[in-house]
Amino acid sequence: MSRAPKTLAIVDSGGATISVSLLARVENRWRLLGTLAGPAGTSESSLLAVLAARGRDLDAAGAASSELADGALDDMPRLSARSRPPSTLLVLGASRRTVAYMTAEAHRTAWRVASASTETHDPREMTELALGREVGAILIGFGDPPGPDERAALDDLAALAGAIARRRPELRLFLGGPIRTRSSWLEAIGEELPGDPERITQVPSASGRRSTTDTLRRVLDDRISDPADGRWAVRRSVETLADLLDRRVELLEIGFDGGARFMADPGAGGMAPVAAGIVTAQGALVFPEPDDESVDAVLAWTTGSLDRHRMGDRLRELRSRPWVDAAGDGARLRLAAASAALARIEALTPELADRPAADLTVVAGGAFATAPASAISLAIADTIRRAGVSQLAWDHARLLGPIGTIEDPGERRTLLADVLRDAIVPLGTVVVAGGVGASRAPGRRGSGTGARLDLEVSGTNTRRDLAAGELAFIDLPPGQVAEAQLEFSQVVRFGKRTRRISVPVSGGLAGLILDLRDVPLRLPERRDLRRSRLAEWSALAWPRDDR
Numbered sequence: 001m002s003r004a005p006k007t008l009a010i011v012d013s014g015g016a017t018i019s020v021s022l023l024a025r026v027e028n029r030w031r032l033l034g035t036l037a038g039p040a041g042t043s044e045s046s047l048l049a050v051l052a053a054r055g056r057d058l059d060a061a062g063a064a065s066s067e068l069a070d071g072a073l074d075d076m077p078r079l080s081a082r083s084r085p086p087s088t089l090l091v092l093g094a095s096r097r098t099v100a101y102m103t104a105e106a107h108r109t110a111w112r113v114a115s116a117s118t119e120t121h122d123p124r125e126m127t128e129l130a131l132g133r134e135v136g137a138i139l140i141g142f143g144d145p146p147g148p149d150e151r152a153a154l155d156d157l158a159a160l161a162g163a164i165a166r167r168r169p170e171l172r173l174f175l176g177g178p179i180r181t182r183s184s185w186l187e188a189i190g191e192e193l194p195g196d197p198e199r200i201t202q203v204p205s206a207s208g209r210r211s212t213t214d215t216l217r218r219v220l221d222d223r224i225s226d227p228a229d230g231r232w233a234v235r236r237s238v239e240t241l242a243d244l245l246d247r248r249v250e251l252l253e254i255g256f257d258g259g260a261r262f263m264a265d266p267g268a269g270g271m272a273p274v275a276a277g278i279v280t281a282q283g284a285l286v287f288p289e290p291d292d293e294s295v296d297a298v299l300a301w302t303t304g305s306l307d308r309h310r311m312g313d314r315l316r317e318l319r320s321r322p323w324v325d326a327a328g329d330g331a332r333l334r335l336a337a338a339s340a341a342l343a344r345i346e347a348l349t350p351e352l353a354d355r356p357a358a359d360l361t362v363v364a365g366g367a368f369a370t371a372p373a374s375a376i377s378l379a380i381a382d383t384i385r386r387a388g389v390s391q392l393a394w395d396h397a398r399l400l401g402p403i404g405t406i407e408d409p410g411e412r413r414t415l416l417a418d419v420l421r422d423a424i425v426p427l428g429t430v431v432v433a434g435g436v437g438a439s440r441a442p443g444r445r446g447s448g449t450g451a452r453l454d455l456e457v458s459g460t461n462t463r464r465d466l467a468a469g470e471l472a473f474i475d476l477p478p479g480q481v482a483e484a485q486l487e488f489s490q491v492v493r494f495g496k497r498t499r500r501i502s503v504p505v506s507g508g509l510a511g512l513i514l515d516l517r518d519v520p521l522r523l524p525e526r527r528d529l530r531r532s533r534l535a536e537w538s539a540l541a542w543p544r545d546d547r
Contacts, residue, residue, distance in 0.1 A: 005025070005076070005077050006024060006025040007022060007023065007024050007025070007033075007055075007068060007076055007077075008022070008023040008024075008030065008076070008077055008078065008079070009021070009022055009023075009048055009073075009076050009077070009078035009079075010022075010023065010078065010079045010080075010397075010399055010402045010403070011044055011078060011079070011080040011081070011402065012080075012081050012082075012083075012230050012398040012399075012401050012402050013040070013044075013080070013081070013082040013083065013230075014040065014083045014230070014255050014256055014257075014365075014366055014398075015040060015083060015085060015255060015256030015257040016039070016040050016255075016256035016285075016322035016323070016366055017037050017038065017039060017040055017256075017322075017323075017366045017369075018037065018038055018039075018040055018041075018042055018044065018047065019035065019036070019037040019366075019397065019398040020035070020036050020037070020044060020047040020048055020051060021033075021034065021035040021036075021051075021397045021398075021399060022034050022035075022048070022051045022052065022055055022068075023419060024055065029418040030415060030418035030419050031418070031419070031422060032397060032399075032419055032422035032423060033051070033055045034051045034054055034055060035051075035396070035397040035398075036050060036051050037366075037369070037398075039322075039323045045073065045074075048073050048076075049073060052068040052073055053068075055068045056068045079402040079403065079405060079406065080228075080402060080405070081228060081229065081230030081233055081401040081402040081404070081405050082228060082229065082230065083229055083230050083231050083255055083256075083257065083258070083401075084226065084229055085257050086110050086111060086112040086224075086257055086258055086281040087111060087112065087136030087137065087224065088111070088112045088113070088114055088132075088134045088135050088136055088137075089106055089109075089111035089112065089113050089114070089135075089136065089137050089138070089139055089220070090114050090115070090116070090129055090130060090132075090135045090137070090138045090139070091103050091106055091113060091114070091115040091116075091138075091139045091140075091141075092115070092116055092117070092126060092129075092130070092138060092139070092140045092141075092157065092160070093115075093117045093118075093140070093141050093142065093150075093157075093206070094117065094118050094119075094142050094143075094146065094149070094150035094153035094154065094157055095117055095118070095119055095143070095147065095149050095150050095153075096117050096119050096120065097143070097147075097206075098117070098141055098142055098143050098150065098206045099115050099116070099117040101206045102115075102139055102141050102176075102206055102216070103115045105213050105216050105217050105220075106139065106220060107280060107281075107282050107348060108217050108278050108280060108348050108349075109217055109220045109221050109224065109278070109279070109280060109281075110221065110224050110225070110231070110232075110258060110279045110280060110281055111136075111137070111220060111224060111281060112281040112288075113281070114129065114135075116129055118153040118156065118157065119149075123156060123160065126160060127160065127163070127164075130160070130164050130168075131164075131167070131168070135171070136171070136172070137171065137172040137173070137174065137223065138161075138164060138171065138172075138173050138174070139174040139176070139203070139220070140157055140160075140161050140173070140174070140175055140176065140177075140179060141174075141175075141176030141177055141203070141205060141206050142154065142157075142176060142177035142178075142179075142205055142206065143177075143205060143206050144177070144204070144205030144206060145205075146177060146178075146205075154177075154178070154179075154182060155182055155183075155184040156184075157179065158179045158180075158182035158184045158185040158188070159182075159184035159185065159187070159188045160188075161173065161175060161179050161185060161188070162184065162185040162186070162187070162188025162189040163188045165188075165189055165193060165194075165195075165200065166188065166189050166190060166193070166194060169194040169195030169196075169199075170195065170199075171199070172199045172200075172201070172223060173199065173200045173201070174201050174203045174219065174220070175200060175201070175202055175203065176202075176203045176204060176205045176206065176216075177205045180200075180202070201219060201223070203215070203216050203219050203220075204216055221279075225279075227405065227407075228405060230398075230401025230402060230404070230405075231253065231255065231258060231259075231260050231279050231401065232260075232279055232404075233401050233402070233403075233404030233405045234251060234253060234260060234262065234364065234400050234401045234404045235260075235262050235275045235277070235404065236275075236404040236405075236406075236412060237251075237400040237401070237403050237404040237412070237416065238250075238251045238262045238263070238264045238275045238277075238362075238400075239264045239272065239273045239274065239275045240403075240404075240409065240412050240413050240416050241264070241360070241362070241416065241420075242264035242265060242266050242267070242273040242275075243266065243267055243272060243273050243413065244413055244416060244417055244420070245266075245359075245360065246266045247266060247358075247359035247360050248263065248264070248265050248266065248355075248356070248358045248359045248360070249263070249264050249358060249359070249360045249361075249362065250262070250263040250352075250358035250360070250361045250362070250384075250390075251263075251277075251361075251362045251363075251364060251395075251400070252342060252345070252361065252362070252363055252364070252380065252384065253283070253363075253364040253365040254283055254284075254285055254338045254341045254342065254345075254364075254365040254367035254368070255283070255284070255285065255365040255366055255367065256284065256285055256286075256322060256366065256367075257281065257284050258279065258280060258281045258282075258283050258284050259279075259280060259282070259283015259284065259341055259342075259345055259365065260277065260278065260279045260280070260283065260345075261277045261278060261283075261345045261346075261349050261352060262275040262276070262277035263275060263276055263277055263352050263355060263358060264276070272409065276351065276352065277349065277352060278345075278348060278349060280344075280345060280348060282341070282344045282345065282348060283341050283342075283344065283345045284341060285318075285322075285334070285337050285338060285341060285366075285367045286315050286316075286318050286319040286322075286337055287319075288319065290312055290315045290316060290319070292308065294315075294340070295308050295311050295312045295315060296308065297340035297343065297344070298311060298315060298333075298336050298337050298340045299311050299527075300340065300523075300530070301335075301336040301339040301340055301343075301382075301534065302332070302333070302336045302531070302534070303332075303531050303534050303535040303538050304329070304332075304531075305531075314333055315333075315337065318330075318333065318334070318337070322366075326369075326370045327370065330370070331370040331371055332542070334367060334370055334371065335367075335368070335371045335375055335376070335379055337367070338365075338367040338368060338371075338379060339379045339382060339383055341367070342379065342380070342383040342384060343383045346383055346384055353386065355386075356386070356388060356495060357386040357387070357388025357389065357390045357432070357495075358390050359390065359391065360390065360391050360393060361380060361384070361390045361391070361392050361393070362393050362394070362395055362400070362424065363376055363380065363392065363393070363394045363395065363427070364394075364395040364398065364400060364401075366398075368394065372509075372541070372542060372543060373394070373425075373427045373428070373508065373509030373510040374473060374509070374510040374511075374540070374541040374542070375538075375541040375542055376392075376394065376427060376510070377392050377427050377428055377430060377510040377513055377541070378471075378513070378537060378538070378540075378541040380392060380430065381430050381432065381471075381513060381515050382521060382537075385432060385519050385520055385521055386432065386519070387432050387433060387434035387435075387492075387493045387494050387495065387519050388431075388432060388494060388495050389429060389430070389431045389432075389503045389505065390429070390430055391426070391428075391429050391505075391506055391508075392426070392427035392428055392429065392430055392508065392510070393424040393425060393426050393427055393508070394424070394425045394427055395423060395424060396423075396425045397422075397423055399419060399423040400423070403415055403416055403419075425478075425508075425509065426478045426479075426506065426507065426508035426509070427508040427509055427510045428476060428506075428507060428508030428509065428510040428511045428512055428513060429476070429505040429506055429507075429508070429512050429513065430513040430515060431484065431486070431503065431505065431512070431513065431514050431515065432515045432519060433451065433486070433488065433492045433493070433494050433515070433516055433519075434492060434493035434494070434518075434519035435490075435491070435492045435493045435519070436450045436451065436468045436469070436488065436490070436492050436516040436517075450466050450467050450468035450469070450470060450488065450489060450516045451465075451466045451486050451487065451488045451489070451514075451516060452464070452465050452466070452486070452487045453465075453466060453474075453484060453485070453486055453514060454484075454485040454486075454487075455474065455476075455482055455483075455484050455485075455505075455512070456482055456483050456485075457476065457480060457482040458480070458482075462474070466514060466516055467516070468516055469516060469517055469518070470514075470516050470517075471513070471514070471515055471516070471517060471537050471540060472513070472514045472540075473510065473511055473512070473513055473540050473541070474511055474512040474513075474514065475511045475512075476505065476506075476507035476508070476511040476512040477507045477508075477511075478507050478508050478509060479506075479507060480506070480507035481504065481505070481506050481507070482504070482505050482506075482507075482512075483502060483503075483504055483505075484502070484503050484504075484505045484512065485500070485501070485502045486500070486501050486502075486503075486514075487499065487500050488500070493519070510541075
């Protein structure tokens with residue numbers, strides 16, 4: 001019988017960074033020995049060697065020390081996950097309407113999306129787009145049934161689809177509508193279609209029905225999902241956490257090339273939890289070629305005075321050199337870009353926004369690595385807004401993706417149960433009340449009290465009055481548990497309509513966050529007023545010497 005390992009390496013490789021962690025077996029449970037990250041492309045072995053040397057210093061006389069020797073690292077068991085860059089899906093259609101529908105669904109998948117229609121591009125331009133090296137698949141569709149504005153383009157698009165299928169036999173095609181029944185398709189492909197016939201998939205036409213959209217998204221996801229990709233594997237970890245903790249768990253991940261949002265409720269009646277959510281390229285920290293819309297989205301979350309052109313340059317620099325300028329203004333830029341990505345994911349998942357607030361919200365991804373805990377918590381409160389109370393935590397060592405690659409649910413649950421306290425850093429608790437009243441102007445308190453807080457911590461009671469629209473950070477250290485009682489001057493939304501609530505809260509690096517701002521958050525349209533409002537809240541979350 002082989003000896004059970006006393007150490008385990010966990011590797012999470014992303015588009016911008018690689019994170020390596022070492023687990024050691026201590027008193028019959030796995031503990032996090034250390035974690036280290038470096039730029040993408042850094043040797044995994046080099047990072048492991050540094051961690052092993054530190055581990056030997058800590059465990060010089062321990063049982064794991066021999067397994068941390070340089071010669072033993074190559075044989076050390078490891079869990080690895082790798083987030084692969086998204087492939088490009090080209091969406092072609094016979095009308096702007098159909099292309100907009102299919103693009104909206106494709107954005108809810110891990111494909112990076114480009115689009116064109118016969119109303120905006122001529123056949124030569126569409127052919128040039130289809131032959132681009134970056135294109136990994138093409139989706140061509142019509143309305144169901146094709147509208148009067150689309151019928152004239154049926155044969156042209158069918159001929160284009162056939163020509164693409166013949167010219168690029170490695171390319172996957174998703175065809176919606178009657179393309180394969182048109183004579184122009186048959187003429188274009190010739191007597192025999194080259195390549196694997198399974199690469200051509202029939203998908204529903206653009207009908208706008210919910211069942212159709214779900215089917216289209218499922219087909220697109222099935223062709224790109226990868227169980228070894230950390231962004232997909234983290235779904236299993238969310239399901240295991242919900243089962244392990246018997247709590248509603250939500251995960252928000254923002255990475256270099258994409259993001260994810262998953263939520264799982266505890267299993268009922270012995271059933272295993274099933275996580276709902278998406279993996280999407282729209283969750284990328286910075287797009288490869290930032291356009292005006294994506295630049296404006298980041299500007300909307302910044303307090304500085306950059307214009308669109310200078311912000312575009314900053315984002316291109318961040319894309320090309322993600323490890324440069326990671327402190328000070330660079331950290332603020334990264335978090336503004338992460339907030340814009342979170343806002344996009346929120347807009348793409350209305351089915352999750354309708355659910356009650358999660359008991360535990362886990363933040364993951366390299367986008368949050370350089371921001372203070374209070375600023376991370378504020379970014380979540382700003383963008384993922386639901387009335388209720390949620391404990392916030394951070395997957396600082398990036399363990400959830402690799403652990404999610406474990407296929408056996410029992411093994412995955414055992415490992416997560418062991419390392420949970422080490423892997424998930426508590427950020428604090430956010431309490432959001434809806435319908436408290438209009439947000440106050442910057443620098444001015446509301447005309448009346450929005451709520452009164454009574455917080456009992458270890459027998460000591462803290463009382464505080466808060467105005468409608470106010471945001472407050474209250475010190476509550478990690479490991480501290482308290483009971484928060486809130487009495488409002490009017491009926492508010494908090495899962496139900498009420499004037500008094502009493503909720504358990506737990507501490508963290510950011511403490512307790514009381515949020516009496518609008519749900520959803522309403523910010524001024526004027527850029528100067530918006531910057532002023534954001535600066536007021538930002539001053540509460542960022543260290544004073546970092547402003």
